[in-house]
Amino acid sequence: MKKIINTAQTVVRELCEGMVSAYPALLSWDEKYNIISRRERNPEKVVLISGGGSGHEPAHGGFVGRGMLDAAVCGDVFASPSIMQVYNGIVRNASKKGVLLIIKNYTGDMMNFGGGADMAVEDDGINVEKVCVNDDVAIDSVPDRRGVAGTVFVHKIAGALAEEGADLPRVKAVAQKVIDNVRSMGFALEPCTVPAKGEPTFSLGEKEIEMGIGIHGEAGVVRQTLGTAGEIADKIMDKIIADLPFKDGDEVALLVNGMGGTPLQELFILNKEARRVLDGKGIKIYRTMTGNYMTSIDMVGASLTLLRLDDELKKLLDAPADTAAWIKCG
Amino acid sequence: MKKIINTAQTVVRELCEGMVSAYPALLSWDEKYNIISRRERNPEKVVLISGGGSGHEPAHGGFVGRGMLDAAVCGDVFASPSIMQVYNGIVRNASKKGVLLIIKNYTGDMMNFGGGADMAVEDDGINVEKVCVNDDVAIDSVPDRRGVAGTVFVHKIAGALAEEGADLPRVKAVAQKVIDNVRSMGFALEPCTVPAKGEPTFSLGEKEIEMGIGIHGEAGVVRQTLGTAGEIADKIMDKIIADLPFKDGDEVALLVNGMGGTPLQELFILNKEARRVLDGKGIKIYRTMTGNYMTSIDMVGASLTLLRLDDELKKLLDAPADTAAWIKCG
Numbered sequence: 001m002k003k004i005i006n007t008a009q010t011v012v013r014e015l016c017e018g019m020v021s022a023y024p025a026l027l028s029w030d031e032k033y034n035i036i037s038r039r040e041r042n043p044e045k046v047v048l049i050s051g052g053g054s055g056h057e058p059a060h061g062g063f064v065g066r067g068m069l070d071a072a073v074c075g076d077v078f079a080s081p082s083i084m085q086v087y088n089g090i091v092r093n094a095s096k097k098g099v100l101l102i103i104k105n106y107t108g109d110m111m112n113f114g115g116g117a118d119m120a121v122e123d124d125g126i127n128v129e130k131v132c133v134n135d136d137v138a139i140d141s142v143p144d145r146r147g148v149a150g151t152v153f154v155h156k157i158a159g160a161l162a163e164e165g166a167d168l169p170r171v172k173a174v175a176q177k178v179i180d181n182v183r184s185m186g187f188a189l190e191p192c193t194v195p196a197k198g199e200p201t202f203s204l205g206e207k208e209i210e211m212g213i214g215i216h217g218e219a220g221v222v223r224q225t226l227g228t229a230g231e232i233a234d235k236i237m238d239k240i241i242a243d244l245p246f247k248d249g250d251e252v253a254l255l256v257n258g259m260g261g262t263p264l265q266e267l268f269i270l271n272k273e274a275r276r277v278l279d280g281k282g283i284k285i286y287r288t289m290t291g292n293y294m295t296s297i298d299m300v301g302a303s304l305t306l307l308r309l310d311d312e313l314k315k316l317l318d319a320p321a322d323t324a325a326w327i328k329c330g
Numbered sequence: 331m332k333k334i335i336n337t338a339q340t341v342v343r344e345l346c347e348g349m350v351s352a353y354p355a356l357l358s359w360d361e362k363y364n365i366i367s368r369r370e371r372n373p374e375k376v377v378l379i380s381g382g383g384s385g386h387e388p389a390h391g392g393f394v395g396r397g398m399l400d401a402a403v404c405g406d407v408f409a410s411p412s413i414m415q416v417y418n419g420i421v422r423n424a425s426k427k428g429v430l431l432i433i434k435n436y437t438g439d440m441m442n443f444g445g446g447a448d449m450a451v452e453d454d455g456i457n458v459e460k461v462c463v464n465d466d467v468a469i470d471s472v473p474d475r476r477g478v479a480g481t482v483f484v485h486k487i488a489g490a491l492a493e494e495g496a497d498l499p500r501v502k503a504v505a506q507k508v509i510d511n512v513r514s515m516g517f518a519l520e521p522c523t524v525p526a527k528g529e530p531t532f533s534l535g536e537k538e539i540e541m542g543i544g545i546h547g548e549a550g551v552v553r554q555t556l557g558t559a560g561e562i563a564d565k566i567m568d569k570i571i572a573d574l575p576f577k578d579g580d581e582v583a584l585l586v587n588g589m590g591g592t593p594l595q596e597l598f599i600l601n602k603e604a605r606r607v608l609d610g611k612g613i614k615i616y617r618t619m620t621g622n623y624m625t626s627i628d629m630v631g632a633s634l635t636l637l638r639l640d641d642e643l644k645k646l647l648d649a650p651a652d653t654a655a656w657i658k659c660g
Contacts, residue, residue, distance in 0.1 A: 002520065002536065003519075004559045004562060004592070004596035004597075004599060004600050004632065005558070005559050005596060005599055006558045006559050006599065011599065014602055015595040015596075015598040015599050016598075017602050018598030018599050018600070018620075019601075021602060021605055022586075022598065022601050022618040022619075022620045022660040024660065025660070027660075054595070055595065057594040057595045057598065062594075189332040189334070190332065206332065226332060228335070228336045229336050229344075230336055232334060256352075260593040260594070261591045261592075261593065261628070262334070262591075263627050263628040264387035264388055264392075264590065264622060264625065265384070265385065265387045266333055266334035266335060266345075267334075267348075268344075268345040268346075268347075268348030268349045268387065269336065269341065269344045269345050270348070271348040271349075271351065272344055272347050272351060275348075275351055288351075288353075290348075290352045292622075295593065297595065298591070298592075298630075300332070300591070300628075322658070324657075324660060327655075327657060330355070330356060330654060
């Protein structure tokens with residue numbers, strides 16, 4: 001394992017310190033519970049809290065700021081934060097307008113965010129609601145679908161509506177609307193290495209690709225022969241498009257997301273190929289994002305995400321956001 | 331070689347198409363000469379043109395837009411654009427206020443940007459000036475120093491002054507002021523692979539690090555035993571700080587730049603360690619940037635850059651920029 005770290009045990013703490021210290025005007029850090037919050041609180045808005053395991057940088061701390069999240073609760077690498085972390089994230093950031101938890105669909109996250117929410121409701125009388133993101137179409141069984149890069153759209157769009165002063169039921173409803181209309185799938189050319197483990201999470205031959213990987217180092221649902229960027233885009237997009245399904249005439253936002261170790265030149269080529277598939281099906285691209293948004297440490301690979309848009313979602317997607325990692329859509 | 335590409339021969343053309351199509355309102359593309367330009371021209375400003383070999387994504391096309399460059403001339407991977415490409419970049423983007431070329435100090439770039447400038451001056455009577463960026467302190471001989479990540483600060487600060495309507499001598503002077511005050515150095519844990527070559531540009535053992543790498547796959551000036559993030563930051567920062575030298579009481583912008591294959595979590599840890607070194611020397615960090623700005627395809631490694639600031643440079647660094655890849659400083 002070759003990494004720019006000090007010790008495997010201190011990776012999460014040090015990366016959080018490094019992120020927060022890079023944005024001193026924007027972010028504050030609760031070191032005890034490893035919670036990254038906005039430095040300037042706004043008590044007049046619904047509070048959005050997300051998070052989960054670390055290793056997905058810039059998620060989730062990079063999406064804390066005006067127009068997106070209020071706080072990110074950071075677990076260990078690929079491990080859910082504890083109930084106490086989530087509880088403290090809620091009580092330390094809550095406003096009188098209530099709290100929405102944006103949770104990715106993993107057993108640990110669902111249990112611990114749920115448990116933290118229950119404590120905050122029962123002990124502190126805080127109004128807490130939850131949404132569960134499950135955009136990964138690699139998994140056929142819908143209840144088992146993982147939350148992956150589509151989560152970033154939930155942060156952005158629900159965050160924009162919360163910033164406008166909407167109440168908790170409305171913010172929750174728009175978050176659910178994004179979840180209902182977003183689909184993703186990823187692939188890997190190389191696995192990632194969890195610092196504390198020190199070994200790659202799987203191994204792949206020189207001509208192999210894992211299709212349908214998760215964002216926690218999981219191998220894909222099927223191993224195939226590595227083809228061209230065009231062939232990869234065809235397979236991934238066909239699965240995504242058929243799932244919702246996205247149809248001729250739909251308008252979408254396209255997210256070409258790097259998994260952490262993928263050079264940007266390859267993401268741009270993948271974007272070109274994803275556009276070709278969408279153009280061929282009459283699906284109109286309203287906005288494009290290309291870069292590292294929801295990574296899996298140093299995995300070499302990418303995911304594609306489509307979000308079907310209506311006028312409300314377009315407006316909220318285009319609203320300003322002031323965070324460390326949100327880059328204006330093209 | 332495992333890459334998300336179609337063919338090695340079409341990588342540059344396709345990545346440019348993929349980048350420009352991701353930002354349709356911002357960028358236009360001259361396919362014949364591979365020039366990425368702003369879609370909306372402003373004839374009332376000095377025009378800034380940069381570029382060089384491809385493989386440094388998001389540089390240079392990602393820095394085209396209001397407040398930074400007017401155009402990027404894109405060569406093949408790690409190869410200078412031709413004189414004809416540069417000449418066309420100038421004549422197709424020139425304004426009556428003149429053109430500033432921002433060139434990184436490589437023989438090919440200096441020759442071809444220089445030749446293109448001479449043609450535009452002689453054949454078209456365009457007022458063209460040049461600056462040469464040479465921020466890489468890994469090379470002891472100053473005339474031989476390469477232009478690396480510090481180039482992004484030249485784009486940003488000269489771009490902001492040009493946007494204000496300053497004339498060509500003033501824009502050139504501030505670009506030179508940035509060059510005079512910026513220093514960088516990089517390192518690699520793994521080499522990169524040029525698509526057309528198909529093999530890594532060098533090989534490194536499991537415990538080895540190359541210190542003083544370039545951004546074209548060059549090995550470093552010295553190979554050492556891989557230490558902690560703190561030890562790496564100590565060595566790199568000591569060399570950078572001693573060179574200018576940066577002194578107690580100076581204010582700086584710090585750029586922690588990934589080389590393309592480095593996970594963001596490691597860049598944040600490196601940021602933490604670079605800050606520790608600066609704090610210890612009484613050098614004040616005014617702004618921080620952490621991410622992939624000037625890469626070397628999929629190299630695993632990073633560079634650190636310091637820019638000494640005065641009030642003029644601070645104001646121009648903080649001015650708004652609307653490009654695909656500039657992320658607000660923290």
